[in-house]
Amino acid sequence: MEPKRRAAKISIERFGKIIHLLRKRGPIPMATLKNELEISEASVKRDIEFLKNRFGCPIEWSATERGRGYVIRDDLAEGGRFELPGIWFSSAEILALLTMLHLLEGIQPGLLDDDVAPLRDRLRAMLTQGAVASPHIEERVKLIHFAPRAIEPEHFRRVAGAVLEGKRVALTYWNRDKQELTERVVSPQQMVHYRENWLLDAWCHQRNALRTFALEAIREITVLPTAAERVSRKDLRVHFESGYGIFAGPAKHRARIKFTAKRAQWVASERWHPDQTSVTTSDGDYILEIPYSNDQELLMDLLRHCPEVEVLDPPELREHLHAALCVAAEKNRPLTDH
Incomplete structure (x- = not known):
């Protein structure tokens, strides 16, 4: 275990012990807490401030008939009793979660506002109350979408609920x-x-x-x-997952596609299918082999790489690509001057 992780774990265990001691024996003076926890007075104060600021623990110094020292005021806690959160996060983990929530919101804006917003606000509060200032994740991570189709948020929630339940x-x-x-x-x-x-x-x-x-x-x-x-x-x-893209069903064909060396700089890093195979030729061309059942979506992807792509096999896929290019060329003839 790395030193920072070990220290974080010890602190978490110590927080639990502080809560247990105060609840069982409070009020507890500083000297007793130092001895029980085997740490310095500065560390005790730091732990107490962390519990109060980050988790809202109602710890107070009190002088009562039972003695003078620190107590937990459960009557001030939400729900009538303070409990430590069941899940602990470091500042780095909170930042990672906030980034994930931002990415999730970016996938379909507005769909999860009611469900995600409270969690996002709680995470931001935990971060700002700790030692790290909360950055505006949305200003640091940008998602650019292209042509997503709008769906009804309530339809999404019902479908998601039905899937999970x-x-x-x-x-x-x-x-x-x-x-x-x-x-x-x-x-x-x-x-x-x-x-x-x-x-x-x-x-x-x-x-x-x-x-x-x-x-x-x-x-x-x-x-x-x-x-x-x-x-x-x-x-x-x-x-x-056997066919290509969204078209389901067992793969009936296997395509061999050659990309020019220029286009290979991008395509060679792409994953077109889980069962794809590829080879780079001596002149830098990239030959990709992928299974498919229906060529409709595959043709759309090949067209966006023209003229840097050539279908080597099967012949019918090559013919379909040629036919699509001919139709496109005919429809996009240069306009004649009138």
Whole structure:
């Protein structure tokens, strides 16, 4: 254990002992506390100030018939009795948590305000009452989003609650392909944040199969009292992670894609699929192999790398990319002067 961590642990144990002594034998004079804790008077005072300022412990010096010394005024504590928090954080850990909360808020602004704001305020208070000043995390960590689709905050909360509590939900869902509203009863399995948007992987009781639902396409949602039907983690991984991107199902094809040496400076550091393989050629080109079941999303990703990319295999993927480029070129011919 590192020296700082060891010292922090000893202090935490000492705080508990101080609370125990004051509650059991108070009032306790300084001399007794020094002897019981085997520390200096300055350390005792520092610990007491830390307990008062950081945790709101109602410790006071008191002169009563029982004696003169330090006591805990439980009548001044919230709830009628002071208790040390069950979880302890160092200043570095509090900063890390505040950063995580800021990142979480940045994923979907406003969705978790009611739930996260009290925790964030408490952490900031703990930090500022300690030895470290609280920085404005939002001024130090910046998230830049691109085209996230808006969802109803209440829909998010209900879906999240159903996932965590293991409850079925009834959905009124907008099917974009068929351009119609559908009614579904589903057993939520997991929420997925994918490319700036929230998705729900669930067992659909109408289709008797796993399906993915976009949260922004949910029009109405009711959490049902019925327990959700559970799908094993192994089956979820096989179904949702075998193909490429959001398209589920077993991978039927394997693509071989070559990026130029110029583009390889970025692509070589990217993870396109858990089962990808790659090699860098002698001239610096980067050849990536990935499995896929449906090429729709893969084509979109390849198009954004054109003209620095070439599909080597399979032929049908190369043909689809060529066709998409031809259509795009036709639609974007230079405008003629009139």
